[in-house]
Amino acid sequence: MRAKLVVPGYGPSTSFAANGQQRMQGLIPAAYESFAHRVFSGFDKVSEVTKPADVAEGIWQAANDTSDQLRFPVGADAIALA
Numbered sequence: 316m317r318a319k320l321v322v323p324g325y326g327p328s329t330s331f332a333a334n335g336q337q338r339m340q341g342l343i344p345a346a347y348e349s350f351a352h353r354v355f356s357g358f359d360k361v362s363e364v365t366k367p368a369d370v371a372e373g374i375w376q377a378a379n380d381t382s383d384q385l386r387f388p389v390g391a392d393a394i395a396l397a
Contacts, residue, residue, distance in 0.1 A: 319377035320386045324365035324393030325358060365390025 373389030388397040
């Protein structure tokens, strides 16, 4: 058995971003707050996103892959960054 990593991009239709916001409260040092705010506000303007079906397909591909490939980026944005 081999490990595989399914690496999704930004999925605004999921609750991952909302869940992460609570956990990130107070973790950004004051010196970086303005930069982080600009980065996070930019997520509202993203045109390429990851859909739940992209993740499901990526999981299926990774589970059935027999190569040595470790990372499986899924979603148009994750694939573009890879």
